[in-house]
Amino acid sequence: KPxxxxxxLIVKAIMSTADHRMVLADIYLWLMDYSPYYRLTKSSWxxxxxxxxxxxxCFVKSERARNxxxxxxxxxxxxxxxxxxxxxxxxxxxxxxx
DNA sequence: TTGTGTTTATGACGGA
DNA sequence: TCCGTCATAAACACAA
Numbered sequence: 311k312p313x314x315x316x317x318x319l320i321v322k323a324i325m326s327t328a329d330h331r332m333v334l335a336d337i338y339l340w341l342m343d344y345s346p347y348y349r350l351t352k353s354s355w356x357x358x359x360x361x362x363x364x365x366x367x368c369f370v371k372s373e374r375a376r377n378x379x380x381x382x383x384x385x386x387x388x389x390x391x392x393x394x395x396x397x398x399x400x401x402x403x404x405x406x407x408x
Numbered sequence: 409t410t411g412t413g414t415t416t417a418t419g420a421c422g423g424a
Numbered sequence: 425t426c427c428g429t430c431a432t433a434a435a436c437a438c439a440a
Binding site: 315316317354355357358361362374378379380399400401 | 428429430432439440
């Protein structure tokens, strides 16, 4: 239901932390806090979140999470300024990386 | 076994 | 019409 694409929301979630890194489970929580859509609907959107993390080059894995599962997810260093300026377009992100 | 991550496929949609 | 973007589904491997 939210009009913003997953890539934008995931970027906002990760960039909302002080160290710009977040574990998958916390990205879930951030989204559920962001919109009731993710709170109320059955979890096909979690599949989409994982798909976006893998597919979009702007998301890079950091160290493995010690307590929980998986890795810390961060944004590509070349995209940080772009995102801070509010440009979440996939085209711009890819251009910044290449 | 469960959660996490990768990958492929498919369809809708809008712009050039 | 072709191309890029986005969403959704689903199969699979892997680690805790």
